[in-house]
Amino acid sequence: MIADPFVQLRLLDLQAVDTVLAQLAHRRRSLPELATIADCDQRAAGVRSRLVDAETSLADLAAEQRRLEADVDTVRQRAEKDQQRMAATGVPAKEIAGLQHEVTSLARRQGVLEDELLEVMESLETAEGQVEQLRSQLSAVLAERATAEAARDEAFGEIDGNLDQRRAERDRLAGTLPADLLALYDKVREVNGGVGAAALRQRRCEGCRLELSGSELGEVRAAKPETVLRCDNCRRILVRTAESGL
Numbered sequence: 001m002i003a004d005p006f007v008q009l010r011l012l013d014l015q016a017v018d019t020v021l022a023q024l025a026h027r028r029r030s031l032p033e034l035a036t037i038a039d040c041d042q043r044a045a046g047v048r049s050r051l052v053d054a055e056t057s058l059a060d061l062a063a064e065q066r067r068l069e070a071d072v073d074t075v076r077q078r079a080e081k082d083q084q085r086m087a088a089t090g091v092p093a094k095e096i097a098g099l100q101h102e103v104t105s106l107a108r109r110q111g112v113l114e115d116e117l118l119e120v121m122e123s124l125e126t127a128e129g130q131v132e133q134l135r136s137q138l139s140a141v142l143a144e145r146a147t148a149e150a151a152r153d154e155a156f157g158e159i160d161g162n163l164d165q166r167r168a169e170r171d172r173l174a175g176t177l178p179a180d181l182l183a184l185y186d187k188v189r190e191v192n193g194g195v196g197a198a199a200l201r202q203r204r205c206e207g208c209r210l211e212l213s214g215s216e217l218g219e220v221r222a223a224k225p226e227t228v229l230r231c232d233n234c235r236r237i238l239v240r241t242a243e244s245g246l
């Protein structure tokens with residue numbers, strides 16, 4: 001392939017822009033805020049699931065409390081009714097004895113229910129504390145995420161502005177290169193870790209950092225300036241510069 005030496009030098013400018021573009025893309029992908037956001041999401045999911053459990057047991061305990069309170073009410077009303085009947089005039093002594101017995105066992109039953117109620121209320125208090133703690137944990141994680149998100153968006157804004165600028169620069173530079181040379185550069189770049197063109201400086205290929213052998217140097221010296229050279233070692237386009245050391 002043949003290209004004007006000045007055009008070949010422009011390949012190095014294009015390479016410099018492409019390298020910056022790759023660095024910006026890498027920086028965009030590996031922002032520390034992205035890891036923080038992912039970590040927050042994971043932690044928030046864990047807290048949310050524990051919160052659902054805590055809220056479920058809180059609701060269960062509240063239902064248990066209502067049930068016990070209703071039971072205590074029923075027992076109390078029944079005992080009141082019994083006592084009213086006992087206080088009435090003309091109740092047979094046998095019935096009074098039966099009522100007395102029932103009132104005693106109702107009082108015992110009420111005591112058991114009230115003990116259970118007390119226990120449930122204590123558990124309810126503990127469960128309420130847990131729910132509250134988990135809710136505040138969740139809002140702390142979400143606040144941390146929001147902060148990281150804002151920092152990420154700010155960094156994205158800066159990087160994207162930079163990327164737009166560099167992409168325009170790349171388009172402008174690429175537009176000045178012959179299509180066949182540009183196609184070769186892009187192809188070589190793709191298979192060589194993003195570097196398609198390298199300068200020959202102090203007899204060294206700046207793509208693979210190897211110094212050219214005597215015979216390779218001889219070939220480079222003998223080549224016409226407009227011949228497009230490739231590094232024998234890394235196959236990148238080798239661009240001769242004023243500091244090639246030939």
Ligand SMILES: [Zn+2]
Binds near residue numbers: 205207210234236
């Ligand atoms: Zn090389």
